[in-house]
Amino acid sequence: MVERAGTIQQQRQRSAWIFLLPVLITIAAIAGWPLGRTIWFSLTDARLDEMEATRFIGLENYLWLARDPEWWVAVRNTLVFAGVSVTLETLLGIIVALVLNAKMRGRGVLRAAMLIPWAIPTVVSAQMWGWMLHDQYGVINEMLMAVGLIAEPRAWTANYSTALAAVIAVDVWKTTPFMALLTLAALQLLPDELYEAAEIDGLGPVGQFFRITLPLIWPALMVAIIFRTLDALRVFDLMFVLTGNSRATASMSVYARQQLVDFQDVGYGSAAATGLFLVIAVVTALFITFGRVRLGGEAGR
Amino acid sequence: MTLQQMKPMRILGRAGFFLLVLAIVAYTVFPFYWAIVSSLKGGAALFSVEAWPSAPEWSNYTAVFQEQPFGRNILNSVIVAGSVVALSLFLGVTAAFALGRVQFRGRGFLLLVILGVSMFPQVAVLSGLFELIRALGLYNNLFGLTLSYLIFTLPFTVWVLTTYMREMPMELEEAAMMDGASPFVVLTRIFLPLMGPAMATTGLLAFIAAWNEFLFALTFTLTDEMRTVPVAIALISGSSSFELPWGRIMAASVIVTLPLIGLVLVFQRRIVSGLTAGAVKG
Numbered sequence: 001m002v003e004r005a006g007t008i009q010q011q012r013q014r015s016a017w018i019f020l021l022p023v024l025i026t027i028a029a030i031a032g033w034p035l036g037r038t039i040w041f042s043l044t045d046a047r048l049d050e051m052e053a054t055r056f057i058g059l060e061n062y063l064w065l066a067r068d069p070e071w072w073v074a075v076r077n078t079l080v081f082a083g084v085s086v087t088l089e090t091l092l093g094i095i096v097a098l099v100l101n102a103k104m105r106g107r108g109v110l111r112a113a114m115l116i117p118w119a120i121p122t123v124v125s126a127q128m129w130g131w132m133l134h135d136q137y138g139v140i141n142e143m144l145m146a147v148g149l150i151a152e153p154r155a156w157t158a159n160y161s162t163a164l165a166a167v168i169a170v171d172v173w174k175t176t177p178f179m180a181l182l183t184l185a186a187l188q189l190l191p192d193e194l195y196e197a198a199e200i201d202g203l204g205p206v207g208q209f210f211r212i213t214l215p216l217i218w219p220a221l222m223v224a225i226i227f228r229t230l231d232a233l234r235v236f237d238l239m240f241v242l243t244g245n246s247r248a249t250a251s252m253s254v255y256a257r258q259q260l261v262d263f264q265d266v267g268y269g270s271a272a273a274t275g276l277f278l279v280i281a282v283v284t285a286l287f288i289t290f291g292r293v294r295l296g297g298e299a300g301r
Numbered sequence: 302m303t304l305q306q307m308k309p310m311r312i313l314g315r316a317g318f319f320l321l322v323l324a325i326v327a328y329t330v331f332p333f334y335w336a337i338v339s340s341l342k343g344g345a346a347l348f349s350v351e352a353w354p355s356a357p358e359w360s361n362y363t364a365v366f367q368e369q370p371f372g373r374n375i376l377n378s379v380i381v382a383g384s385v386v387a388l389s390l391f392l393g394v395t396a397a398f399a400l401g402r403v404q405f406r407g408r409g410f411l412l413l414v415i416l417g418v419s420m421f422p423q424v425a426v427l428s429g430l431f432e433l434i435r436a437l438g439l440y441n442n443l444f445g446l447t448l449s450y451l452i453f454t455l456p457f458t459v460w461v462l463t464t465y466m467r468e469m470p471m472e473l474e475e476a477a478m479m480d481g482a483s484p485f486v487v488l489t490r491i492f493l494p495l496m497g498p499a500m501a502t503t504g505l506l507a508f509i510a511a512w513n514e515f516l517f518a519l520t521f522t523l524t525d526e527m528r529t530v531p532v533a534i535a536l537i538s539g540s541s542s543f544e545l546p547w548g549r550i551m552a553a554s555v556i557v558t559l560p561l562i563g564l565v566l567v568f569q570r571r572i573v574s575g576l577t578a579g580a581v582k583g
Contacts (some may be wrong), residue, residue: 008478015484016399020411023396023459031418031452034429041428051432096325102318110322112569113329119561119572121513123531124554128332131339131547139335142350177329178576185577220577234422237515241535253424253516260428261520270428277425284420 035277041270048264061271071272073247074255075279077164081251082232085171090225092172093179098209100180101187111184114177122174126241129170133157163248167238179224186220187213226287233280252276333558340551347548361552368546370526371553374533381443381518381529382511385450386504392451393458393503394496398488400459401466402474412463419456423516426452434521441523449517454507461506464578465499466492502575505568509561530557 042061046054065071100111117125132140135155144150156166190213198208236253243249245258256276260269339347341357365371400408430449439445469492477487518529528536534553537546565572 012403012484013405016403016405019395019399019484019488023392023455024411026392026451026455027415027418030430030433030448031421031426034426034433035421037429037432038425038427046428048431099318099321099325104322108569110326111573112566113326115565115569115572116333116558116562117329119509119565120558121515121531121534123513123515123535124558125332127534127550127554128336131551132332132335134547137348137350137547139350173328173332181573182577185573230420234424236424237531237535240515240519253422256424257427257516257520266428273422273425273427276422280420280422 038270039274041266042274044267046266046270048261048266051266054267057267061268062275064268065271065275070247070250071255071275074250074252074272075275077249078233078235078251078253078276078279080164081168081171081235081249082229085168085175086225086228086232088168088172089176089179089228090221092176093183093224094221096176096180097183097187100184111181114180116177117174118177118181120174122237123241125170125174126238129166129173130157130242133166157243158246160248163243163246167242167249170242171232171235171238175228179228182224183217183221186217190216222287226284229283229287230280233283234276252279333555336551336554336558340548340555342548361548362556364546364549365553365556368549369533369537371533371556373526374528374530375557377443377527378512378530381446381450382508384444384447385454385511386507388447389451389454389458389507390500390504392455393462394493394500395488396459397462397466398484398492401463402469402492403484412460415456415459419453419460423452427516427520430517431520440521441527443527445521446514446518446529449521450511450514453514454510457510458503458507461503461575461578462496462499465496469495498571502568502571502578505564505572506575509564512561 041054043056043058044054045057045060096114100107100114132138133156135141135153135158138153138156140156141150141153145153154162156162194212194216195208198212203211234253235251236257239246239249239251239254245254245262250258252272253276256269256272258269259265259272263269338352338354340361341359342354343356343358343360346354346356399405400412430452434440434445434449437445437448439448473491473495474487477491482490513531514529515531515535518532519535522528522532525533530553534550534557537550537553
């Protein structure tokens with residue numbers, strides 16, 4: 001009997017690897033291999049039109065990258081974009097989640113409405129907001145002028161000082177619902193008894209939030225923040241559609257793709273892409289170290 | 302606090318709460334409303350701000366299909382997203398069975414690798430993938446897009462399905478194994494029927510991700526006929542490069558948003574549970 005259980009276990013493990021093989025091969029072929037090639041290209045002078053005739057040039061591309069002020073502008077834009085938009089999304093998301101968590105009629109409809117900005121293509125939200133922010137015929141200029149906040153129409157997306165803020169505003173609109181829904185899911189798992197006990201102890205609503213709610217939803221919130229941050233760091237569509245390759249908003253992804261495709265400089269573009277990859281790896285490591293999140297631990301549950 | 306004071310306070314509180322709800326709804330819905338209003342305005346009416354067009358017309362909607370192969374673009378998106386969902390579910394459910402039900406060495410490491418792949422930036426594989434797609438002769442080909450989209454749908458499908466697979470009771474398998482069923486039989490006869498709802502949820506999320514993808518679609522296709530919907534909408538241009546046909550852009554935006562609104566309204570519970578199961582990217 002023991003022997004039989006042993007062979008079953010072995011048989012299961014063998015078939016587990018067979019079941020895994022197709023996925024592992026696919027991931028190696030379409031993710032591992034291209035990533036390796038990108039890193040290799042970053043050490044060469046590869047051009048888009050003649051990718052075969054490439055020469056190994058060591059770290060030269062990276063040295064150029066480090067000396068290019070445009071690259072550092074892109075790094076700054078990306079970090080500001082990710083930092084500000086994720087912070088605003090988290091704060092707004094918590095407020096919206098607390099509202100949706102209250103018992104009221106029409107909550108289901110409201111929750112469905114929140115999903116729509118998340119579900120539509122980023123390109124569509126960028127175009128809709130691009131039109132609303134239009135310098136001559138945009139409804140936002142009309143509204144702000146009607147309430148007297150601005151005296152004349154502004155070119156929100158073309159103006160260097162407001163372009164990044166405009167891009168952030170669109171991102172906040174699109175992704176706050178995502179944060180709200182993940183927070184709401186965490187809120188709904190909290191037992192009512194906790195709050196009944198807190199009420200007896202005379203803890204007010206604000207105290208309840210900071211002493212009970214926030215610590216309990218923190219792990220779920222942290223996971224949502226990590227996913228959003230990593231997503232925000234690789235942002236591309238939003239800038240590409242709203243402001244093109246404009247220096248005011250160009251993210252690291254926009255910069256890398258411009259070098260790669262528009263300037264056909266595969267070697268240099270790959271170096272920029274690898275740079276972004278490293279930034280994301282560092283941010284992930286920081287989050288896991290300081291956010292006290294154990295993604296691996298959760299996986300092994 | 303006396304009873305008389307209590308009442309106005311509560312009314313004020315409720316009114317404030319109601320206003321907050323109203324503000325959230327307005328903030329969420331207004332851009333859609335404005336897109337619909339703008340898409341129904343023709344000619345010079347587009348440039349006047351009015352809450353509802355005085356003479357609504359459909360000219361922008363017909364123009365979208367006449368001025369560019371938008372019907373073809375929609376078909377392309379359906380083909381690509383559909384094939385991506387089918388492939389990722391097929392590959393994902395077998396892998397999830399192995400990762401969720403079998404104890405073996407290296408399992409935790411594999412899960413971490415899969416999670417890592419879902420996190421790395423698309424632009425980091427762009428040049429390598431471009432080379433691969435050209436070598437396979439799939440440049441400007443829909444299957445090239447299907448293949449490249451597996452990069453982000455596959456890890457996430459495996460991850461979410463593994464979570465669901467783990468929650469299934471152990472007794473299910475044990476009984477079947479006592480009867481001498483092979484792992485393949487256990488997967489196809491026992492788990493597959495039970496995984497239906499989970500696969501619907503995961504498939505739906507993969508569909509939305511593939512439907513919305515922009516960077517790969519922009520880079521790996523060349524001609525208007527091969528473009529997917531997001532690229533087509535991003536590249537709509539007018540007769541002059543300075544004046545964009547905003548009416549047409551809004552009409553196209555409304556057209557691709559409506560089916561997504563339908564999906565969301567019908568499947569909102571599933572979507573939310575899928576999102577929390579995987580805590581996926583937004």
